[in-house]
Structures are given as C-alpha cells and as structure tokens.
Amino acid sequence: MDFNDSPEEAAYRAQVRAWLEANAPRDAKGASLGDEDESQMDACKAWQATKAAAGYAQIRWPKEWGGGGGTTMQSVIFSQEEARMGVQLGGPFAIGLGMCIPTVMATADDETKKRFVGPAVRGEEIWCQLFSEPAGGSDVAAIRTRAVKDGEDWVINGQKIWTSGAHYAQYGIVLVRTDPDAVKHKGLTMFWIDMKSPGVECKTIHQMSGARGFNEVFFTDVRVKDSQRLGALHDGWNVSIITLMNERASVSGGGGAVGGGVNNILKAAQKVTGADGAPLAQDAALREKMADWYVMSEGLRFTGMRSLSALSQGKTPGPEQSISKLVYASMAQDIAATAVDLQDQFGMIRDEGVAAFHGAFQEAVLGSPGSRIAGGTDEILRNIIAERVLGLPGEIRVDKTMPFKDLPTGR
Amino acid sequence: MNFDFSDEQKALKDEARKFLAAKCPPDRVRKLMEEGSSGHDADLWAAIIEQGWTGAAIPEEHGGLGLGYLELCCIAEELGRAVAPTPFASSVYFFAESVLLAGSDAQKAAYLPKIVTGEIIGTQGSSEKVGPVTAESIDAEVSGGKLSGVKVPVMDGMIATHAVVLAKEGGKPGLFIVDLSADGVSREQLRMMDASRGAAKVSFSNVPAERLGEAGEGITLFDAVNDRAAVLMAFEQVGGADMCLEMGREYALNRFAFGRPIGGYQAIKHKLADMYCKNTLARGNAYYGAWALNTNASELPIAAAGARVSASDAYWNAAKENVQVHGGMGFTWEVDCHLHYRRSQQIGLVAGSARVWKEKLVSRIERRNAA
Numbered sequence: 001m002d003f004n005d006s007p008e009e010a011a012y013r014a015q016v017r018a019w020l021e022a023n024a025p026r027d028a029k030g031a032s033l034g035d036e037d038e039s040q041m042d043a044c045k046a047w048q049a050t051k052a053a054a055g056y057a058q059i060r061w062p063k064e065w066g067g068g069g070g071t072t073m074q075s076v077i078f079s080q081e082e083a084r085m086g087v088q089l090g091g092p093f094a095i096g097l098g099m100c101i102p103t104v105m106a107t108a109d110d111e112t113k114k115r116f117v118g119p120a121v122r123g124e125e126i127w128c129q130l131f132s133e134p135a136g137g138s139d140v141a142a143i144r145t146r147a148v149k150d151g152e153d154w155v156i157n158g159q160k161i162w163t164s165g166a167h168y169a170q171y172g173i174v175l176v177r178t179d180p181d182a183v184k185h186k187g188l189t190m191f192w193i194d195m196k197s198p199g200v201e202c203k204t205i206h207q208m209s210g211a212r213g214f215n216e217v218f219f220t221d222v223r224v225k226d227s228q229r230l231g232a233l234h235d236g237w238n239v240s241i242i243t244l245m246n247e248r249a250s251v252s253g254g255g256g257a258v259g260g261g262v263n264n265i266l267k268a269a270q271k272v273t274g275a276d277g278a279p280l281a282q283d284a285a286l287r288e289k290m291a292d293w294y295v296m297s298e299g300l301r302f303t304g305m306r307s308l309s310a311l312s313q314g315k316t317p318g319p320e321q322s323i324s325k326l327v328y329a330s331m332a333q334d335i336a337a338t339a340v341d342l343q344d345q346f347g348m349i350r351d352e353g354v355a356a357f358h359g360a361f362q363e364a365v366l367g368s369p370g371s372r373i374a375g376g377t378d379e380i381l382r383n384i385i386a387e388r389v390l391g392l393p394g395e396i397r398v399d400k401t402m403p404f405k406d407l408p409t410g411r
Numbered sequence: 412m413n414f415d416f417s418d419e420q421k422a423l424k425d426e427a428r429k430f431l432a433a434k435c436p437p438d439r440v441r442k443l444m445e446e447g448s449s450g451h452d453a454d455l456w457a458a459i460i461e462q463g464w465t466g467a468a469i470p471e472e473h474g475g476l477g478l479g480y481l482e483l484c485c486i487a488e489e490l491g492r493a494v495a496p497t498p499f500a501s502s503v504y505f506f507a508e509s510v511l512l513a514g515s516d517a518q519k520a521a522y523l524p525k526i527v528t529g530e531i532i533g534t535q536g537s538s539e540k541v542g543p544v545t546a547e548s549i550d551a552e553v554s555g556g557k558l559s560g561v562k563v564p565v566m567d568g569m570i571a572t573h574a575v576v577l578a579k580e581g582g583k584p585g586l587f588i589v590d591l592s593a594d595g596v597s598r599e600q601l602r603m604m605d606a607s608r609g610a611a612k613v614s615f616s617n618v619p620a621e622r623l624g625e626a627g628e629g630i631t632l633f634d635a636v637n638d639r640a641a642v643l644m645a646f647e648q649v650g651g652a653d654m655c656l657e658m659g660r661e662y663a664l665n666r667f668a669f670g671r672p673i674g675g676y677q678a679i680k681h682k683l684a685d686m687y688c689k690n691t692l693a694r695g696n697a698y699y700g701a702w703a704l705n706t707n708a709s710e711l712p713i714a715a716a717g718a719r720v721s722a723s724d725a726y727w728n729a730a731k732e733n734v735q736v737h738g739g740m741g742f743t744w745e746v747d748c749h750l751h752y753r754r755s756q757q758i759g760l761v762a763g764s765a766r767v768w769k770e771k772l773v774s775r776i777e778r779r780n781a782a
Contacts, residue, residue, distance in 0.1 A: 291769030299692025
C-alpha cells in the first residue's frame with residue numbers, strides 16, 4: 001500500500017508536467033460559463049485546441065479520432081496535473097466529449113463521425129445534451145417532445161429543460177418521442193441537431209441563486225433529416241443509455257486538497273469571534289461538525305484513490321465512487337448553512353462588500369440545493385446504489401406495459 | 412497509486428474469514444453470552460493463537476510473524492465481522508502495542524513472545540470514573556514502585572494476566588506494567604452491554620508496577636497507543652458494519668410485506684444505500700489509517716482519529732439500522748442483529764468516545780495548520 005506512481009506513471013506525469021509548464025495559459029481563472037460571463041470562451045477554445053494538437057485532449061481515445069491513444073490512468077494523471085496548475089478551462093466541452101460525441105461514435109455512420117469528432121475534440125464545436133423535459137427529469141423516458149415523419153424529414157415540436165450550454169452550443173443530441181402508441185421506453189428516437197436550425201429557441205433559466213447556467217430549449221416545427229438519426233428508429237432509450245453510461249464511466253481524479261474545504265472553514269472560524277468573545281473555532285458543537293465533515297471529505301478522497309488504484313493496476317474500479325455526489329452535495333449544503341448560522345444576523349447579508357468572507361457561504365446556501373438535484377437527485381442516486389450496487393429490487397412500475405399516450409400525467 | 416491491500420493480504424483476509432466462519436459462528440457468540448461467562452471463548456482464543464494472529468505485527472525477533480500492520484488490519488476486519496469474543500484487541504492492539512511503542516529491550520523480550528504464544532493475555536487499564544480519561548481524571552498512583560487505585564472498566568479484566576495501567580507517579584501520569592496475579596490485585600466481573608466481551612473492575616493495593624517509557628510521559632504514550640489501537644479497531648468496525656449491511660440486504664430481499672420484498676420499498680432501499688455510503692467512507696478512512704500505521708507516518712495522529720471517527724459512525728449507523736430493517740425480528744435474542752448492536756457500542760467506547768475522538772481530530776488538524 002502506497003501512494004506512489006508506478007515508474008511508467010511517474011514518467012508520464014513528468015512528461016505532462018513539463019508540457020504543461022511550457023504550454024499552460026498562465027492567467028486562466030477558470031470561471032464557470034453562464035450567459036452572464038462568456039469571457040472565458042476564447043481561452044477555453046484555445047486551450048482545447050492546444051491540447052488536441054499535442055494529443056492531450058481526449059487521451060483515452062484512439063489517435064485516428066483525434067485522441068491520444070492512451071490509458072484511463074494517463075487521462076487521470078493529466079487531469080490531476082492540469083488541476084494542479086490551476087487550469088480549469090474544459091467546462092464547455094465536458095458534455096460534448098463526455099456524452100454526445102461518444103454517442104455519435106457508437107451509433108453514427110463514418111461520414112458523420114468524421115464530420116463531428118475532430119472539431120469537437122479540438123474545441124471548435126460545442127455540443128449540448130437535450131434529454132430532460134418539464135415532465136421528465138428523474139424519469140427521463142417520460143419525455144413528450146414529438147418527432148413526426150414528414151417525407152424524408154422529421155418535424156420536432158416540444159420543450160427541453162436544464163440544458164447546460166445550449167446557448168453557446170453549435171450542436172446537440174436530442175431524445176424525442178417517435179411512437180406515442182408504443183410503451184414508454186420503446187417509442188423514443190435519438191437525433192443530432194444543429195442548434196441554429198429554424199425553430200430552435202433557447203431561453204436561460206433564472207435559478208433561485210440568481211445564476212443562469214441552464215436553458216430551456218423550445219422546438220417549433222424544427223426539421224431534421226432521417227440521416228441525423230443516431231441508432232435505430234424507436235431505439236432511442238438504448239442509445240440514451242450509451243450516453244449516460246459514458247457519463248458514469250468518468251472516474252474522478254482522487255485529488256483535491258486534504259480535508260476538502262473543511263480546513264479553510266476551520267481557519268476562518270479561528271478569525272471570527274462568538275458571543276462569548278472566544279473564536280468560533282472553539283465552539284464544541286461546531287468542532288464536532290468539523291470532524292464529521294473532515295472524515296466525509298477525506299473518505300471521498302480516499303475512495304477516489306481506491307478506484308484509481310484499481311485503474312492503475314489494470315483492474316475495473318468497484319462501485320464505490322457511486323457515493324460521491326450523494327455524500328458531497330448534502331455535506332456542502334450543511335457546511336454552508338452552519339457557516340451562515342455562525343455569523344448570526346450578519347449571516348443574512350449577501351452583499352459581497354459587507355458579508356463575511358465576501359458572501360461565499362450565502363452563495364453556497366443559495367446554490368447548494370441545485371447540487372442535490374442536478375445529474376441525479378439524492379433519491380435517484382440512492383435508488384441506483386440500492387439497485388445496482390446492493391442488488392435490491394426495482395420499483396413496481398405502472399408505466400412498462402401500457403402505451404405511452406395512455407399513461408397518467410398529472411398536471 | 413496503490414491504495415489497496417496486496418493479493419497476499421487479501422488472501423490472508425479470505426483465509427481468516429473462512430477460519431472464523433468455522434470457529435466463531437454467531438450461535439457460538441450468543442451461547443457464550445447466555446452462559447454469562449467472562450466474554451471469552453477459550454477454544455477460539457487457542458485456535459487464533461495457533462494461527463499466529465497474535466504475532467502478526469510483532470517482529471520475528473520477539474517471537475512474532477513480523478508480517479506487518481496491513482496484515483493485522485486484514486485480521487482485525489474479519490474479527491469485527493465475526494463479532495469474535497476474544498481478548499485479541501486488549502492483548503494485541505493495546506498491551507503489545509504499548510510494549511512495542513514504549514518498552515525497553517528487556518520489556519519487549521519479556522512480554523512480546525508470551526503475548527504471541529498466549530502465555531500472557533494483556534490489557535489496558537485507564538478509566539476510573541464516568542467521562543473521558545485525562546491527566547486529571549486518574550487517581551491511581553504509583554509510589555515506590557507499588558500501584559494503588561481502581562480501574563473500571565478493564566476490558567478482559569477477569570482473564571488478563573497483565574495490564575498496562577495509566578497511573579500517576581510523583582503527580583505526573585505514567586504507564587506501568589502490572590502482573591495481575593500479584594498480591595493486592597482484586598477483580599470483580601462487570602455486567603457489560605456487550606456481554607460477548609468481558610470486563611472487570613480491578614483494584615490495586617500496593618501492587619508491584621514497572622514503568623513503561625519515560626516518567627511523566629503517560630498521557631503522550633497513552634494517546635499514541637490509542638491511535639494505533641484506533642486504526643486496528645476501525646478495521647473491526649468496518650468489518651462489522653459491512654456484515655450489518657449484508658445482513659440487512661439479505662433480509663430485505665427475503666422478507667415480504669404487502670406482497671413484495673421489503674427491499675423494494677424506497678424507505679428500506681435508501682436506508683441501506685446510506686449505510687453503503689457511510690461504510691464506504693469509513694473504509695477509505697480506515698485504509699489511510701492502515702497506511703499511516705504501517706509506515707509510522709507523521710500523519711498517523713490525524714489518520715487514526717479520522718479512521719476512528721468515520722468507523723465509529725459507520726458501525727453504529729449500520730448496527731442500529733440493521734435492527735430496524737429486520738423489524739420485530741431484529742429485536743429478538745435469536746436473530747444476530749443485536750450482536751453487532753452491542754459490539755458497535757463496545758468498540759465505539761473503548762479507547763474513548765466519538766466526541767473525544769472528534770475533538771482530538773480537530774485539534775490535531777489545527778496543530779497541523781499552525782505548523
């Protein structure tokens with residue numbers, strides 16, 4: 001048991017480090033991209049192109065597709081070193097390269113693949129994933145957006161929601177209902193779509209935090225060709241599983257700071273005085289919570305290391321990483337709420353110039369509910385762990401046998 | 412990155428699991444509790460000694476196998492899973508580790524080989540009253556090489572032959588080795604929440620005591636020994652917690668209510684998923700503790716406290732929720748849930764409660780941050 005690289009890994013890390021020292025942009029701040037701030041987009045695209053030219057963009061992908069022809073472990077090492085340099089410019093490409101393009105590669109003809117894979121790897125074209133709908137979040141297969149055949153074309157009408165990056169993406173993959181008379185999972189089809197097609201309209205969603213990172217996407221008589229179909233007609237559910245499996249295949253770096261953010265909170269609490277005149281860091285109840293958060297953060301870090309160890313030895317990691325978001329999201333909310341509570345009446349203030357720690361914890365209180373919902377709610381994640389890891393039975397389903405159009409829908 | 416046990420270590424763990432499944436089935440643990448004995452299965456203990464487990468981490472020069480702490484962690488996990496009613500923790504994690512850490516060459520030579528062979532069973536005596544053990548909480552005193560005082564509870568106090576006792580000498584705490592067969596030692600068996608682990612109130616009246624380590628270093632050494640024991644106990648806790656999860660899962664798959672397995676209801680599924688989360692976190696923290704213990708890393712104090720806090724939380728959660736998943740059956744004597752319920756309390760309290768370890772963890776992080 002050790003934390004050391006194998007000789008091959010160490011050599012690769014040294015090579016990556018040298019390359020990053022020579023090539024990484026120095027002033028990269030890594031802001032997340034919402035419609036309020038797209039100032040980083042040029043830097044993101046430039047960095048992606050630089051990485052692609054050197055074979056570091058999609059390290060695990062074959063070289064013929066613009067990848068690096070490397071291993072998952074090499075990909076992880078690169079990400080760790082990139083993070084160590086403070087370079088965080090991959091956000092706009094994560095969905096395209098992590099979900100959409102793998103789906104294209106698994107289902108499209110050679111011509112389509114040749115057209116799209118290279119530009120996506122080089123960051124020239126950005127993709128979004130159009131699955132969720134107002135009536136289908138956790139229940140993805142409940143989507144109602146319709147595609148109706150009209151000659152050689154399909155005509156799409158409906159609405160998607162929670163689409164990250166739809167407002168700057170050039171292309172998307174969209175899951176639509178092509179047979180409402182079939183049972184729910186059998187009447188879906190996947191297409192790729194040009195986001196500039198007539199009838200596609202993006203509207204950003206105003207989140208409770210005030211941020212605008214997601215979109216609603218409306219489809220009004222949008223025409224796509226049958227050649228844009230990904231996979232077989234009415235087989236969209238199976239195609240969407242390819243997409244989502246690729247999302248889950250990503251292994252987190254097992255890196256991060258020791259103790260996550262808990263160290264910083266502890267340091268901050270030493271500088272703030274409580275009602276009794278003593279630093280808040282001496283508050284016994286707070287110290288107990290700090291200990292709980294610390295072992296949760298560290299537990300997640302060590303769990304990542306266990307998965308990496310399996311990868312490093314050419315084995316398949318176990319299911320242990322499935323706990324990560326479930327554990328992290330609630331903890332982050334709890335930390336934020338506790339930090340605000342400690343500030344007493346000042347805790348109400350969000351004003352950056354007046355609030356303690358420039359309002360960071362107030363922002364976290366307002367933003368943290370999203371983390372418990374996005375990418376699988378706490379409840380869905382618990383179902384996944386229970387069913388796929390522990391092998392417990394699925395829910396009794398009332399939607400598996402009757403035609404989709406006859407299913408009760410509520411309001 | 413190789414943050415895992417080796418194939419050989421995993422094989423040892425498998426072997427230990429098979430051995431304990433044969434020698435220490437739950438019925439045997441329950442029977443031992445029914446007999447109201449001292450919480451000690453002498454036959455199992457003899458078989459464990461024969462396996463060489465007591466000497467897994469004791470160097471060969473002192474009669475051990477000299478394998479290392481990672482191997483001892485593998486054994487500990489299986490002992491915890493089996494709720495083994497033995498003085499293994501007292502003798503190996505507490506007594507032997509005290510001698511290894513602070514003993515002179517002569518003391519190591521005198522005690523360690525006999526721990527390995529089982530000729531002596533060691534334990535630790537620290538607590539005297541309700542609340543955490545501190546320099547201020549102890550009244551036991553050594554004067555002129557003779558110990559007087561009362562320690563309660565002393566785990567395995569009815570069967571132990573020797574104890575490492577925390578006592579004051581010249582007003583300062585020290586650690587002392589005491590032969591419990593000496594004149595002036597009296598023992599009273601205690602009724603324990605976990606009746607599968609015995610304990611005693613042990614009184615000392617002018618009993619010969621030999622100091623372990625430097626004078627006045629008692630609390631420092633006591634803390635260091637408990638850190639090492641905490642990592643090993645964390646593996647027992649992780650083993651027990653995983654067993655609870657397996658029991659709960661098995662029951663949820665086979666118990667039908669309202670026409671289907673209760674494991675199909677989200678109330679039960681989510682409970683078991685949460686158990687899996689806590690167990691996984693505890694395993695990660697325990698592995699880090701194992702690494703720190705095995706390499707004697709400077710991170711050991713934080714790693715040990717982290718392993719302890721996480722494992723105590725996971726085992727208690729798994730033990731109590733496993734009872735809940737089993738419903739009324741889980742509250743019966745015949746079903747095994749209570750074995751873990753009791754043991755999770757016992758391991759969670761020996762060497763200090765969760766709140767004590769949480770405070771240790773945070774103060775140690777503060778010291779690291781300040782350094």
